[in-house]
Amino acid sequence: MAMEYGQEYGPEYGRGHGPAHGPHGVSRHPAGTGDRRHRPPAGLRAPFEARSLGEFAYVLLSLPLSVLVFTFAVTAVSLGAGLLVTFLGVPVLAAALAGCRGFGALERARARGLLGLEVAAPEPLRARKRGVLAWTGAVLKSGASWRALLYAVLHLPWAVFSFTVAVAVWTTGWAMLTYPLWFWVFPTYAGQDGLQLYGDTTHRIYLDNPFEITVTALVGLLFALAAPWIVRGLTTVDRLLVHGLLGPSRLVTRVVELESDRGVVVDTAAADLRRIERDLHDGAQARLVGLAMDLGLAKEKLREDPKAAARMVDEAHDEVKTVLQELRDLARGIHPAVLTDRGLDAALSSVASRCTVPVRVDVDLTERPAPAIEGIAYFTVSELLQNISKHSHARSAAVEVWRTENRLMLQVADDGVGGADAAAGSGLAGLAERLDAVDGILVVDSPAGGPTRVTAELPWRSDRLG
Known part of the structure; x- marks a missing residue:
């Protein structure tokens, strides 16, 4: 398989380095880091950021929408359940579930727009035949329909709680913070010295002197700064509900992934x-x-x-x-006989001897992986070494194989010209697809000018291969 060089790859994934480690000598800081040093801290920016405002808007909209959908869901499902003794109960119940699915689509769109949460749509309805009866059966059999109903029921109490907390904290904070600007309203129009903090039949306390007004504004500032983070914590629960109940189930996702692979x-x-x-x-x-x-x-x-x-x-x-x-x-x-008889060490040494540049092979394995995984590892290294021979203009290369917990790690490095890009549709893209079919990962670090380091991660014993 030919794998072209000439573009840049992603982050380094070398032995002893995880994906979070950047390439050697490459700064992880973006170009605008210097300008960000002059920006206010995140705690001071939070009340005015678009993300915080979007989350607050999400909480505000949740209450009326949840009341509407909860009413619809409970009424329609109760009506359908009550009519099950007649032929009308089943289609009414199916219509109720379909309405909940439609609300689920609205909630995913709202979470995407206001929370920045991307949740895939659940599995579509699979009706074997056309017609109302087939559609009704598909709706009732779909797990996504019942999860949408569960979301409609559970979201209302949470929406009431989050709305109450968010509005109370947000309005209290800004009202107290701006108290120095509007405290004059009380002596002018309310006939009292200021905002009443305490009062009974014999004694009253008003916030009316400069010290008390200043303390009130400072306390309001704390509430105003904390409000976005409190709302963010509340919307975390919304994210979990939307992702867990309105997205595709893990089983369906796995099935789709297996079908693709x-x-x-x-x-x-x-x-x-x-x-x-x-x-x-x-x-x-x-x-x-x-x-x-x-x-x-x-x-x-x-x-x-x-x-x-x-x-x-x-x-x-x-x-x-x-x-x-x-x-x-x-x-x-x-399938080379040496791989079957003697394992990866001997097989990779054999393929390395046919490379046009000197290759150092280091296989650190105390036992052999599953035969299918062993074969995929062999052909992965073979194709990478073939790539080095044809395109890298390298003077030397190295192959390392080791085990990390239940994963088989391969790394092929060379000192060539670098600049390869799997995203450009080269042979590396096909190699990455082959590894992904068995829950493997291919990560490449190949800056222009080299060196190139390709790391493959494979399951020690793949569930997909038995």
């Missing part, structure tokens, strides 16, 4: 079969056909010209050796 595996297997067929047709098969013709001619000349026949037999013998070598190479490309 199965397609990748099938396509890869079909491409490999086509490659093997092409190699056999254009290589060994063509040589064997020519060899048969040469042996036929040698047989005809055996009596007339024994010397010419002997030369033709010698040439056929050489051709047989060539065909055998091609067949060995083809068999090695399917």
Whole structure:
């Protein structure tokens, strides 16, 4: 598989370094870091940030929407349940669930717009036939429908609580913070010295002198600064509810992922079969056909010209050796015998010896992984080394293999020109898809000018491969 160089890859994922570590010598700070030093702290900016205002707007809208949907859900479901003794109960109940699904779509859109929360739509309805009865059965059988109903019921009490807390904290904070600007309203229009803090039949306390007004404003400032963080904590529960009840279930997500990965595996297997067929047709098969013709001619000349026949037999013998070598190479490309017999260490040393640059191989494994994973690891390293031979212009390379808990780690590094990009549709993209089909990960660090470090992470024993 050809893998082109010439673009830049993502962060380093080297041995002893996780994805969070940046490439060597590359700063993780963005270009605007210097300007951010002059910005106010996050605690002071929070009340005025778009995120905080969006979260507060989300909490404000939650109460009326939840009251509306709760009323609809409880009324419709109760009506449907009461009519189950007749033929009308089932379609009414299905309509109620469909309405809850529609509200779920609205909630996902609201969470996306105000909370920045991306939640995929749940699995669509799967009706085997067309018609009202098939649609009704699909709605009632869908787990997403019942989760949407559960959300409509559970969200109302939480919406009431979060609305009360958010509005109380937010309004109290800003009212107290701005008290120095409007305290004059009380002596002018209310007939009292200021905001009443305490009062009974014999004694009253008003916030009316400069010290008390200042303390009130400072307390209001604390409330105003804390309000966005309190609201953010409240919306965390909303995020969990939307993600857990209105998104796709884990089982369905896993099924979709497996279906996608199965397609990748099938396509890869079909491409490999086509490659093997092409190699056999254009290589060994063509040589064997020519060899048969040469042996036929040698047989005809055996009596007339024994010397010419002997030369033709010698040439056929050489051709047989060539065909055998091609067949060995083809068999090695399917699954090398050395991998089965001796494991990754010997197999990778063998493939490294055929690389055009010196390759250091370090395999640190005390036991062998699953055979399927071992084969994928071998072909991953083989393709990466082939890439180094064709495109990297490197002077040396290194292959490291080790185990981290229940993961098999591979790393292939070279000192070539770098600048590769799997996102550009190169062979690395196909390699990443193959690894993803077995819950693997491919991470590449290849800045322009090099060096290049490609790390593959595979499950020690993949659930998808048994």
